Amino acid sequence: MKDNQVIDFHTHAFPDELAERAIPALEAEAPGVKAFHDGKVSSLLRSMDEACIDTSVLCSIATRPEQFESILKWSGEIASKRIIPFPSFHPEDPDVDERIRQVVGEGFKGVKFHPYYQEFYLAEDRMMPIYEKLIKAGLIVVMHTGYDIAFERVRRCDPLQVLVVMERFSGLKLVTTHLGAWEQWDEVREMLLGKPIYMEISFAVEYLGAGLKEFIEAHPPGYVFFGSDSPWTGQKATMDAVMGLGLREDTLAGLVGGNARRLLGLS
Secondary structure (H helix, E strand, O other): OOOOOOEEEEEOOEOHHHHHHHHHHHHHHOOOOOOOOOOEHHHHHHHHHHHOOOEEEEEOOOOOHHHHHHHHHHHHHHOOOOEEEEOOOOOOOOOHHHHHHHHHHOOOOEEEEOOOOOOOOOOOHHHHHHHHHHHHHOOEEEEOOEOOOOOOOOOOOOHHHHHHHHHHOOOOEEEEOOOOOEOOHHHHHHHOOOOOOEEEOOOOHHHHOOHHHHHHHHOOOOOEEOOOOEOOOOHHHHHHHHHOOOOOHHHHHHHHHHHHHHHHOOO
């Protein structure tokens, strides 16, 4: 694996036949948000080429327990040197232990959760045994954090809940999306910034602008990753914005690849 491998830690795509329905449906849930491509893996790969991104973590979301098997199967079909799938199981799945065993058995490095689409609160009691099991399994957890543009502003996954979980489970490899919590960045600055908590930067560039540099430089080295949330932002536009922040060379190298490589065990 090359030393300067560029990694996007937060992308989405769908099986081709599903993408044709999923993208318009998701656009309808968030008025004003338009996908930058059609949601197919082939289109994600083209987007990666345009942005000079070598590898993307592709996150799925099981909105119902019965979706697990199809997500797992498809994740195995698309896995490659360029695409690292993170499948998903639902917190209400009656056999969480078996789901985790299957994810590990298939060689996946992590899973994705979304408190809004899966209807849970980040720090609620029923999630605690799941976090314990994920730690024992050695799995990375990409967790949507902050508000979500498609949902009412219920505090399902705010910085305080991130802090509660991480103080209880210091061994949890939790990657918070959208720079700790989307549109709750004042609370991120107060509660999370400077602590050893992983963050990826998608959907923060467009809102924080040059202020993103402050967050990146104030956070511990090794704990911030490049992320785009493609297809919901443009990978190249996000990368160009990051390159324009004026970060130190070592900070930039860690952000766009080095930090993710270490967590993913690619180096």
